[in-house]
Amino acid sequence: MKKDIKDISVFLNVRMASTRxxxxxxxxxxxxxxxxxxxxxxxxxxxxxIYYGAHEDELLRKAKDYSFLKxxxxxxxxxxxxxxxxxxxxILNHIDTKWVLWINPCVPFLxxxxxxxxxxxxxxxxNNSLTSVKKMQGWFYNTAGEPLTNVKNNxxxxxxxxxxxxxxxxxxxxxxxxxxxxxPWTNRKGDPYLFPIPFEESYDxxxxxQFHIYESLYKFKKGL
Numbered sequence: 001m002k003k004d005i006k007d008i009s010v011f012l013n014v015r016m017a018s019t020r021x022x023x024x025x026x027x028x029x030x031x032x033x034x035x036x037x038x039x040x041x042x043x044x045x046x047x048x049x050i051y052y053g054a055h056e057d058e059l060l061r062k063a064k065d066y067s068f069l070k071x072x073x074x075x076x077x078x079x080x081x082x083x084x085x086x087x088x089x090x091i092l093n094h095i096d097t098k099w100v101l102w103i104n105p106c107v108p109f110l111x112x113x114x115x116x117x118x119x120x121x122x123x124x125x126x127n128n129s130l131t132s133v134k135k136m137q138g139w140f141y142n143t144a145g146e147p148l149t150n151v152k153n154n155x156x157x158x159x160x161x162x163x164x165x166x167x168x169x170x171x172x173x174x175x176x177x178x179x180x181x182x183x184p185w186t187n188r189k190g191d192p193y194l195f196p197i198p199f200e201e202s203y204d205x206x207x208x209x210q211f212h213i214y215e216s217l218y219k220f221k222k223g224l
Contacts, residue, residue, distance in 0.1 A: 038105035053091035055079035
């Protein structure tokens with residue numbers, strides 16, 4: 001049976017407590033902020049319910065500028081926990097759809113057309129989850145020194161096969177499964193379904209270095 005779009009909600013889970021790149025959500029980024037870049041694009045997904053979870057006042061105030069958001073005030077524990085999924089994703093207790101689509105606001109080049117394509121794909125497949133991945137072409141080995149790619153030992157790197165790395169740009173998964181198991185999927189073949197996205201849309205800001213590199217790239221692409 002084909003899935004129904006009405007059974008999917010979008011959610012963002014934002015906080016200020018980043019240790020690797022402090023205050024990255026609201027810091028000036030190419031004359032705006034990572035959060036504003038993300039929120040301004042989300043209206044393209046407003047045919048689904050969009051939930052926004054935040055604890056800090058400055059993040060909650062920011063959301064009031066976007067009428068399509070359903071605002072949820074996270075607890076202090078939710079905004080400061082690093083490992084307890086039941087606390088981090090407490091917002092899921094306040095969503096009633098079968099599936100949820102999580103979007104990472106720290107990927108400024110992500111195109112909502114790509115996300116819509118992923119949603120359409122998910123609606124047409126039997127898989128119960130989906131995640132964004134990027135193709136990594138090159139010579140890769142496991143920790144035992146065994147080749148994972150380029151098994152034929154070709155010299156030309158462009159002839160090498162690739163691995164798929166999770167991009168952490170967005171995930172789709174069953175809401176109740178996450179609440180029950182504190183994990184989004186079984187992590188077996190097909191769960192999640194791997195959805196490749198353009199490499200340039202996968203740039204995820206986790207560090208100070210990445211913040212400045214991708215800000216420069218963003219300015220260049222926008223002609224700033």
